[in-house]
Structure formats: C-alpha cells, structure tokens
Amino acid sequence: MSDEIVFGFHAVSNLLKRSPERVRELLIQKGRDDERLQEIVDLAYKNSIHVQAAKKSVLDEKADGNHQGVLARAKPVQAKGENDLLKQLDELNEAPLLLILDTITDPHNLGACLRTADAAGVHAVIAPKDKAVGLTATVSKVACGAAETVPFYQVTNLARTLQELKDRGIWLYGTAGEASESVYKTDLKGPIAILMGAEGKGLRRLTREACDHLIHIPMAGDVSSLNVSVATGVCLFEAVRQRQ
Numbered sequence: 100m101s102d103e104i105v106f107g108f109h110a111v112s113n114l115l116k117r118s119p120e121r122v123r124e125l126l127i128q129k130g131r132d133d134e135r136l137q138e139i140v141d142l143a144y145k146n147s148i149h150v151q152a153a154k155k156s157v158l159d160e161k162a163d164g165n166h167q168g169v170l171a172r173a174k175p176v177q178a179k180g181e182n183d184l185l186k187q188l189d190e191l192n193e194a195p196l197l198l199i200l201d202t203i204t205d206p207h208n209l210g211a212c213l214r215t216a217d218a219a220g221v222h223a224v225i226a227p228k229d230k231a232v233g234l235t236a237t238v239s240k241v242a243c244g245a246a247e248t249v250p251f252y253q254v255t256n257l258a259r260t261l262q263e264l265k266d267r268g269i270w271l272y273g274t275a276g277e278a279s280e281s282v283y284k285t286d287l288k289g290p291i292a293i294l295m296g297a298e299g300k301g302l303r304r305l306t307r308e309a310c311d312h313l314i315h316i317p318m319a320g321d322v323s324s325l326n327v328s329v330a331t332g333v334c335l336f337e338a339v340r341q342r343q
Contacts, residue, residue, distance in 0.1 A: 129152045133320065203295070210243075214241070214242045230319045278314050287342070
C-alpha cells in the first residue's frame with residue numbers, strides 16, 4: 100500500500116497531533132516563515148519527524164490541491180476488522196451509536212460521513228470490504244482528521260456482522276425514502292446502528308431485510324433524496340438530540 104500524501108495546515112496539523120507515528124516525512128515550502136507553519140514544524144521536531152524544505156513546484160507536483168506550503172508523507176490509515184469491532188463493543192460502558200455505510204463508493208462521501216460521525220460522537224463506522232471505498236488519501240483529506248479519530252471497520256460479510264450486532268441488543272435503523280416512519284418520530288435513544296445506503300441505489304436487499312426499522316427523512320421540496328453524507332448528518336444529529 101503506497102504512502103498517503105496529506106497537505107494543508109489543518110490536515111497536517113491534525114495528523115501530527117493525533118497520529119504522529121504515521122508520518123514519515125514533512126515537507127515545507129522554501130522561503131515561507133510564518134507562525135502557523137512554525138507550529139507545524141515544532142510539532143514535527145517534538146515527534147522526531149524529519150523536516151525538509153522544498154521548492155513550491157515540488158509541493159505542487161505532490162499535492163492534489165492547495166497545500167498552503169506544507170505537506171506530509173505518511174503511512175496510510177488502516178481499517179480494522181470484525182474482531183476489533185466486537186472487542187470495542189464489549190468494552191463500551193454506554194449505549195452504542197453506530198453508523199453503517201452499505202457500499203458507499205465515493206471517497207468524498209465517505210470522508211464527509213466520517214467527519215460527521217466524529218462530530219456526533221459515533222462509536223464506530225462500519226462498511227463492507229467489497230464494492231465500497233476504503234480509507235484512501237482523498238477520504239482522509241475530506242475527513243479533516245476524522246479518519247484518525249473515528250474507529251472505521253471493514254467487514255467481509257456485512258449480513259453476518261449485522262446479525263452479531265442484533266445478538267448484542269443493538270437495534271438496526273435503515274434509511275429508505277419509501278419508509279413510513281419518520282426519523283423525527285423514531286426512538287433513537289438506545290443501543291442503535293443507523294444504516295445508510297449507497298449513492299443512488301440505497302440499501303441492498305439483504306441489508307434492508309436485516310433492519311429492525313426503516314425510517315425516512317421528511318422532504319418538503321421537489322428533490323426526492325439527499326446526498327448520503329447530508330442524510331447521515333440529519334439522522335445522526337437527531338439521535339444525538341434525543342440522547343441528550
């Protein structure tokens with residue numbers, strides 16, 4: 100697996116603060132000398148990370164976007180597996196709030212979902228290994244540090260994992276536009292997992308059949324559906340509101 104390129108003040112700073120052991124090298128733009136950049140350099144030196152000055156053209160070539168004069172080469176984030184998930188659930192001392200993403204293929208959507216999950220205090224995000232995007236560099240960039248903080252699990256058999264969650268008393272709430280039950284009128288205070296379907300297609304048949312309840316987000320306009328990351332935010336924060 101190739102190294103991940105992380106760039107920009109916010110993303111690099113988060114990486115150095117949360118997962119400095121992943122960073123192999125830090126590149127800073129020659130001729131730049133400002134307070135924000137110095138803070139990042141100080142973090143790197145504190146963690147014994149090699150810092151190298153480079154021309155702007157070198158950073159431009161390596162970064163797929165606005166690097167702001169700073170770029171890190173890092174080991175990629177590794178998703179965890181089923182055994183790690185079950186171990187985490189066994190160690191929780193509060194009602195789980197889980198997010199399950201069924202075959203999400205767009206890295207921007209996964210990154211946005213991770214960022215939202217972090218903000219909502221989700222205990223874990225679960226996705227299948229097949230036919231779904233993993234933790235790519237684009238996902239990490241869009242997630243703005245959440246790829247390092249939110250436990251992300253990729254499972255080989257999602258249907259089996261869903262059954263294991265149910266066996267642990269976790270209720271599964273799947274989202275579907277045609278569902279009769281509104282997310283705002285659904286009790287989301289207990290141990291729950293919210294299931295979001297793929298872009299355009301929604302939940303797969305076996306995933307849908309595993310759900311205890313199907314819920315929908317009431318739509319007032321002419322558009323029939325929301326982007327999956329936006330819908331994730333609506334559902335998660337309704338659960339957060341109720342649980343508080």
